Amino acid sequence: MLYVLLAEKYERVLLAKARDDETLPYRSHQRKPGRRFNAVIPAAPACHAKSKNSNRVTTEARNERISLSTLSTITLTSPLSDPAKKDAEHTRYHGQDSLFQRHPSNPILSRKDWPYPVNSVFNAGVVRLDDGDTLLLCRVEDRSGLSHLCAARSANGIDGWRIDPQPTLEANPREYPEEIWGIEDPRITYLPEMKQYAVAYTAFARGGPCVSLAMTKDFKTFERLGVIMTPEDKDAALLPRRIGGLWALVHRPTTSLGAHIWISYSPDLRHWGEHRVILEARRGGWWDANKIGLCSPFIETEKGWLAIYHGVRQTAAGSIYRLGLALFDLQKPDVCLQRGVCWIFSPEAPYERSGDVPEVVFPCGQTIGADGDTINLYYGASDSCMALATGSIRTLFSWLDNNASWGDDPRVP
Numbered sequence: 001m002l003y004v005l006l007a008e009k010y011e012r013v014l015l016a017k018a019r020d021d022e023t024l025p026y027r028s029h030q031r032k033p034g035r036r037f038n039a040v041i042p043a044a045p046a047c048h049a050k051s052k053n054s055n056r057v058t059t060e061a062r063n064e065r066i067s068l069s070t071l072s073t074i075t076l077t078s079p080l081s082d083p084a085k086k087d088a089e090h091t092r093y094h095g096q097d098s099l100f101q102r103h104p105s106n107p108i109l110s111r112k113d114w115p116y117p118v119n120s121v122f123n124a125g126v127v128r129l130d131d132g133d134t135l136l137l138c139r140v141e142d143r144s145g146l147s148h149l150c151a152a153r154s155a156n157g158i159d160g161w162r163i164d165p166q167p168t169l170e171a172n173p174r175e176y177p178e179e180i181w182g183i184e185d186p187r188i189t190y191l192p193e194m195k196q197y198a199v200a201y202t203a204f205a206r207g208g209p210c211v212s213l214a215m216t217k218d219f220k221t222f223e224r225l226g227v228i229m230t231p232e233d234k235d236a237a238l239l240p241r242r243i244g245g246l247w248a249l250v251h252r253p254t255t256s257l258g259a260h261i262w263i264s265y266s267p268d269l270r271h272w273g274e275h276r277v278i279l280e281a282r283r284g285g286w287w288d289a290n291k292i293g294l295c296s297p298f299i300e301t302e303k304g305w306l307a308i309y310h311g312v313r314q315t316a317a318g319s320i321y322r323l324g325l326a327l328f329d330l331q332k333p334d335v336c337l338q339r340g341v342c343w344i345f346s347p348e349a350p351y352e353r354s355g356d357v358p359e360v361v362f363p364c365g366q367t368i369g370a371d372g373d374t375i376n377l378y379y380g381a382s383d384s385c386m387a388l389a390t391g392s393i394r395t396l397f398s399w400l401d402n403n404a405s406w407g408d409d410p411r412v413p
Contacts, residue, residue, distance in 0.1 A: 099344045099399060100377060100389035105158060107351050107385035109138065114150075115165050119143050120356055121150075122380030125186035125199060126296070126365025129153075134367055135219060136161075136378060137168065137186045137199065138386065141356075146171065146182035149201070151219050157367065157376060158388065169214065169222055171203075178203040178210055178227050187237035187364050189297050198269070200228075200236040200249070208232040211251055213269060228272060229253065229264070235293035235310075238269075239333065240300065248333060250278070250307075252293040259291040261309060263334050276334045279309065279326055287313050287322055287343050295323060295363045296377065303397065304330045304337055308377070310362060311343065321360040322346040325400055338404035344396075345389065347382070355382025368393075 134157035208231035288311025363379035
């Protein structure tokens with residue numbers, strides 16, 4: 001009873017002050033008039049300005065003016081009252097749903113399409129051939145649980161797939177013991193200097209996953225170069241040309257430092273060195289905390305190497321694989337120029353949220369349209385099937401410009 005009387009007295013004092021001053025400034029930690037003592041104003045929005053000479057938030061940014069003309073009407077004016085600013089802030093921290101559009105025919109390939117018995121088809125390397133066909137070198141898991149690679153070709157990259165009647169590239173553990181438990185997740189890069197396709201893939205054995213490399217001109221015969229990155233390492237792709245006279249390989253080793261994206265250099269595709277981390281997994285509750293990896297091979301543009309990477313969020317229900325965006329310097333690809341704050345593509349469709357490994361979107365390749373702008377992103381969905389989404393390089397750059405400003409926001413590491 002005493003508490004209620006004190007509260008009512010406190011409100012009468014505030015109302016008396018309001019007669020002299022129509023509006024009163026209240027900081028975010030102060031109590032609202034007209035409420036009990038335990039009712040507080042919510043914390044100020046995250047976009048508040050900071051003083052140039054101090055790390056403390058300025059008074060103008062923190063204060064919210066409360067009209068006390070009546071106790072029943074409280075009007076807040078904050079930096080986010082402008083709808084356009086609200087939309088920009090939401091997009092920055094919650095992503096934009098329209099960067100990639102799923103094809104209505106998804107999934108475009110599954111085990112039902114295969115000419116021999118298999119369990120699943122996913123995580124295909126992609127290339128457009130000289131004859132205009134789109135080739136998917138799919139990871140195919142057989143009913144033993146081990147994987148091999150099989151090629152599917154299509155004139156339009158959507159349907160009418162012509163699938164090799166037998167595995168295109170199988171594990172060969174007799175000559176390459178690192179492949180005893182299968183080969184997985186190929187990424188294809190055409191090397192104009194060699195006039196060949198380089199296929200970087202994951203070989204899986206007792207020591208863990210490692211990166212192997214094979215060369216081909218026609219996807220019928222292959223020259224294996226063997227292991228180029230020892231366990232535990234995966235998610236690898238070559239850049240299409242030499243950098244400073246050396247070939248460059250982007251890959252994801254897992255070390256005591258964590259699961260980050262690295263780059264390594266070689267004079268001959270066999271001996272590798274100058275290993276450097278180029279993109280670190282964030283920490284804490286971020287969507288790409290603790291474990292990231294390359295998705296499809298880097299896209300060379302005038303602005304730099306555009307990279308789509310995956311981040312793995314660990315939850316109580318399991319892992320969620322989402323896609324993010326980063327940009328690296330054209331001549332120094334170990335230098336990251338921009339990195340998106342939030343993910344750009346996430347499991348949403350039923351075939352992405354349910355399967356052998358739920359909540360996974362995982363592209364290993366893309367093709368670029370004749371306009372030089374359209375991206376056809378081919379991705380594995382829930383480790384069960386292949387799907388297609390299309391986007392625009394210009395749109396991705398525009399999004400990155402608006403969503404990669406680190407500034408002094410304390411939420412971004």
